[in-house]
Amino acid sequence: MSLAExxxxxxxxxxxxxxxxxxxADVASxxxxxxxxxxxxxxQLKSIQKGMGVLASDERPAAGKKxxxxxxxxxxxxxxxxxxxxxxxxxxxxxxxLGPQVDPTLPGLRPRLGRLHPITQTIEDLKEIMxxxxxxxxxxxxxxxxxxxxxxxxxxxxxxxxDPLDNFYLATAGKQVSDPNALDAKLLRSQTSTVQIRAMExxxxxxRIISLGRVxxxxxxxxxxxxxxxxxxxxxxxxxxxxxxxxSVLRMFATSYLGGDVTIRFRPSFFPFTEPSVEVxxxxxxxxxxxxxxxxxxxxxxxxxxxxxxxxxxxxFGLGVExxxxxxxxxxxxxxxxxxDIRFLRQF
Ligand code: PHE
Numbered sequence: 218m219s220l221a222e223x224x225x226x227x228x229x230x231x232x233x234x235x236x237x238x239x240x241x242a243d244v245a246s247x248x249x250x251x252x253x254x255x256x257x258x259x260x261q262l263k264s265i266q267k268g269m270g271v272l273a274s275d276e277r278p279a280a281g282k283k284x285x286x287x288x289x290x291x292x293x294x295x296x297x298x299x300x301x302x303x304x305x306x307x308x309x310x311x312x313x314x315l316g317p318q319v320d321p322t323l324p325g326l327r328p329r330l331g332r333l334h335p336i337t338q339t340i341e342d343l344k345e346i347m348x349x350x351x352x353x354x355x356x357x358x359x360x361x362x363x364x365x366x367x368x369x370x371x372x373x374x375x376x377x378x379x380d381p382l383d384n385f386y387l388a389t390a391g392k393q394v395s396d397p398n399a400l401d402a403k404l405l406r407s408q409t410s411t412v413q414i415r416a417m418e419x420x421x422x423x424x425r426i427i428s429l430g431r432v433x434x435x436x437x438x439x440x441x442x443x444x445x446x447x448x449x450x451x452x453x454x455x456x457x458x459x460x461x462x463x464x465s466v467l468r469m470f471a472t473s474y475l476g477g478d479v480t481i482r483f484r485p486s487f488f489p490f491t492e493p494s495v496e497v498x499x500x501x502x503x504x505x506x507x508x509x510x511x512x513x514x515x516x517x518x519x520x521x522x523x524x525x526x527x528x529x530x531x532x533x534f535g536l537g538v539e540x541x542x543x544x545x546x547x548x549x550x551x552x553x554x555x556x557x558d559i560r561f562l563r564q565f
Contacts, residue, residue, distance in 0.1 A: 218268055220276040226268075227287040230254070230261055234291045238298045247302060251295050255288070262288055335565040336447060336554060339542040340429050343449055346473045350466055352427045352451060357412035359431055360387065363402045365411040369521040370490040374398055378407070378489075385433050405433035409450035410490060413514075413533055416452060417522035422529045423455040429538065440550045447538035454514065454524070454531035460493070463511055463532040471499045471508070474541065486510060490518050491533060506544065509536035 234254050241247045254261050262284075269280050333341070344354045357365075366372075367379050377383065381397050385405040396402055412428035428450045436442040453462070464481055471479040482505060483495040491512025498505040511534035516526035539551050546565060548554065553561050 218271050220272060220280055223265070223268060223272060223280050224283050226265055227283055230265065231287050231290055235294050238294045241298050241302070244299075244302055247295070247298055250298075254291050255295070262291065332563070332565070334554075334562060335542055335546060335548070336538060338565065339538055339545070340447065340449075342474065343429060343538070343541070344427070346470055347427045347449075347451065349473075350469060352425050352453075355412065355416060355426050355428050356430060357406075357409070357415045357428055359406055359433070360403055361406040361411050362400065363397065363404070364400045365414045366404060366406050366408070368400060369414040369518065370410055371515050371517040371521070372489045376489065383407070383434065385435060407434050408432055408535060409448040410533065410535060412450055413452045413490075413518070414522060417454065417519075417524060422524060422531075424531070425453045425455075427451045438552055440552070443539070443551050443555060445555075446551070448509075449536045449538055451534045451536075452514070452531060453533075454519075454529050456529055458513075458531045460513060460532065463513075463534065466532075467497055467499075467508065467511070467534065471501075475499070475501055475545065481508070483511075486512075488512055490515050492516075497534065497536075501544070507540070509534060511535070 234250070237250050238247075241250060252260065257263065266284060269277060269284065272280050348354070363379075367376070372378055379397060384397070384407055386397055387403040387405070389403050397404075409428050409430055409432060412426075412430075416424060416426050416428075430447060431445055432448050433445050436444055438444065451466070453466070464483065468479065468481040471481060480500040482498045482500065484498065486494045486496040488494040488510055491510075492515045494510065494512035497508040497511050499508050500506075511532065514531045514533050519526045519529065539554065542548065542554070543551065
């Protein structure tokens, strides 16, 4: 067989294929025609292709090119016949051209929406409520030094709150664990009161801020304790801030967050950085619930940041965020909040 004969047999095949595909009227005949021409085993294209072996080797590239052209043309004719018959039968590439076959009667796939963690939601709510009371939110670092976590807050060296067993002191370059009494010793902050100091160190009074974030204490995890939790710190410094304003702010805050008219109670307490100091409770669902600590900022704290206690005064408070969140949503075990179990978190 010569190259010319090879080419003319291909062309004859295309004409014959196109003629019968032009007439084809049903899917079953289309399939027969497809097998006849393009069948992988005994199709006519296949047998012509086998004949290529007898061609001279310098004729083969031209023969191969022609073969590919004819094969594509036959396939295109099959595809368009399939489209005309409204069927993808007999042709995978026709099915591709028609696009995926969608069954509109099947129920749809609902996209999964993410949501904010309940603690994040609570933090957003708290910021919003305190914002309306004129407090702007600021942030402070979670890795702190002894100065901001203790010393400037009037917590002396021998105070039990500074005990290495009650804090996460950090090993820093060159040192195993920081000497807890060095002013630059590093630890994970144990309270957000550190941010009071940072705010006063960098801003002049008057000041009305809140700070929300994580704090760390080496507590055994149980229903109500976790080694990491969140606090909201509040600080108002001006020339004549009073304890009565502290109570009003906390009452308005509790009323907004919990809804209804919530009663607030002060119990005498002690914090090194406030004088006088109180524990705050609110009355909700027929019981007194612990809210957090508060008081009038101690003059020693004002002095430590370079404020004049004769000129300015103020109040500070610190509340546990988890407690508020758990009350509001009826969550019983604090550990559930941090297990990252999507089945639990999806409920909020
Ligand atoms: N920092 C205190 C605590 O963690 C709470 C507090 C903040 C008390 C501000 C008084 C004033 O327990």
